[in-house]
Amino acid sequence: MAEHVLEAEGLSVIHRTPAGDVTALADASLTLSPGEFVVLIGPSGAGKTTLLHVLGGIQPPTTGTVRVGGVDLTTAGESEADRIRRDDVGFVFQSFGLIGALSAQENVELPLRIQGADAAERTERVGMLLDRVGLAGHASQRPAELSGGQQQRVGIARSLAGRPRILLADEPTGQLDSTTAAAMVELIASIAHEDGLAVLLTTHDPSIVERADRVLELHDGVLR
Numbered sequence: 392m393a394e395h396v397l398e399a400e401g402l403s404v405i406h407r408t409p410a411g412d413v414t415a416l417a418d419a420s421l422t423l424s425p426g427e428f429v430v431l432i433g434p435s436g437a438g439k440t441t442l443l444h445v446l447g448g449i450q451p452p453t454t455g456t457v458r459v460g461g462v463d464l465t466t467a468g469e470s471e472a473d474r475i476r477r478d479d480v481g482f483v484f485q486s487f488g489l490i491g492a493l494s495a496q497e498n499v500e501l502p503l504r505i506q507g508a509d510a511a512e513r514t515e516r517v518g519m520l521l522d523r524v525g526l527a528g529h530a531s532q533r534p535a536e537l538s539g540g541q542q543q544r545v546g547i548a549r550s551l552a553g554r555p556r557i558l559l560a561d562e563p564t565g566q567l568d569s570t571t572a573a574a575m576v577e578l579i580a581s582i583a584h585e586d587g588l589a590v591l592l593t594t595h596d597p598s599i600v601e602r603a604d605r606v607l608e609l610h611d612g613v614l615r
Contacts, residue, residue: 396556396589397423397446402455404441404612415441416452419614421607423557423589428580430603431593438612439593443559446591447480448472460556477505481550483579485562487542489534495521495545496530502553520548524578540571547578551586558583560592564599576602 404416416438423429433439444450446457448464457464459475467475481502482488489498496517503513521527524544534542543563550558560579564572576592580602583590592599600606608615 395422395424396460397421398456398458399446400456402442402445402452402457404438404445404450405453414612416445416614417612419455419609419612421614423591425556425587425589426584427604428583428590428602429592429605429607430600431591431607431609432595432597432600433593433609434595437609439609440561441612442609442614443482443561443591443593447482447557447559448476477502478553479556481553481555481558483543483546483550483558483560483563485565487534487539487546487566489542489545489549491534494531494533495526495537495548498534498545499549499552502549506553516552517548520551521545524548538571539566540575543567543575544578547575547582551582551588556589558588558590560590562593562595564594564596569598572596572599 400420402416402419403414406413406415419442431439431442441450445452451465455465459479462471462475464472464475499517499520500513503516521530524547526541526544529537529541537545563579564575567575576599579590579592582588
C-alpha cells in the first residue's frame with residue numbers, strides 16, 4: 392500500500408458536563424492509504440461520527456494529532472485547515488446533506504465554485520461525475536424529485552467534485568433499503584480502488600464489511 396495520506400495518533404474527545412467528564416473517543420490511532428476502502432463498524436453511539444468529524448477537521452480533538460498529507464490538521468493555522476477541509480477531504484452524510492432549492496447539477500457544482508473553478512471546468516467535471524454515479528439524465532432535478540438512492544448518489548458526486556484525497560462517509564446507507572445500500576457500497580469501493588482515494592466508511596451494518604479492504608471496530612469510544 393502507498394504512503395499514508397492520513398495519520399491519526401492518540402485521538403481523544405472528552406466532553407465536560409456538570410455531571411462529570413464523558414469520553415466520546417479514547418486514544419484512537421489509525422492510518423488511511425490511497426486506494427484503500429476501510430470500513431468502521433460499531434453500534435449507534437459508539438463514537439463513529441465523532442471520529443470522522445475529528446479526522447475531517449470539523450471537530451478538534453481534546454488530545455492527539457491528525458496529519459493529512461503530512462500536515463498536522465490539529466495545529467494548522469485557520470487558512471491551512473480550511474484549505475485541507477476544502478481540497479483534501481470529501482464528506483458523504485447519512486442524511487444526504489443536499490440543498491433542496493438547488494438541482495443535482497448545482498449541488499455537485501458547489502465545491503468547485505468554492506475552489507474558484509471556471510465555468511467550463513465546472514460544467515465538464517459535474518457532467519462527468521453525474522454520469523459516473525448513474526445520474527446523467529437527472530442533472531436538472533432537485534432533491535425532492537429524486538429517490539433516496541439517487542440523492543445519495545448526488546451526495547457522492549458532490550463529495551468527489553473537488554478531487555479530494557480522502558473520502559469520509561458517515562453511515563451513507565443508513566436511510567437506504569438493502570439492495571440500494573449494496574449498490575452504494577459497491578460504487579464507493581470502486582471509486583476508492585479506481586481513483587486511488589482513501590475511503591473510511593462508518594456503518595452498523597455487518598454485511599458491508601465483506602467489501603472492505605480493512606475493517607476497524609469502535610465500541611464506547613475505543614478503536615480496535
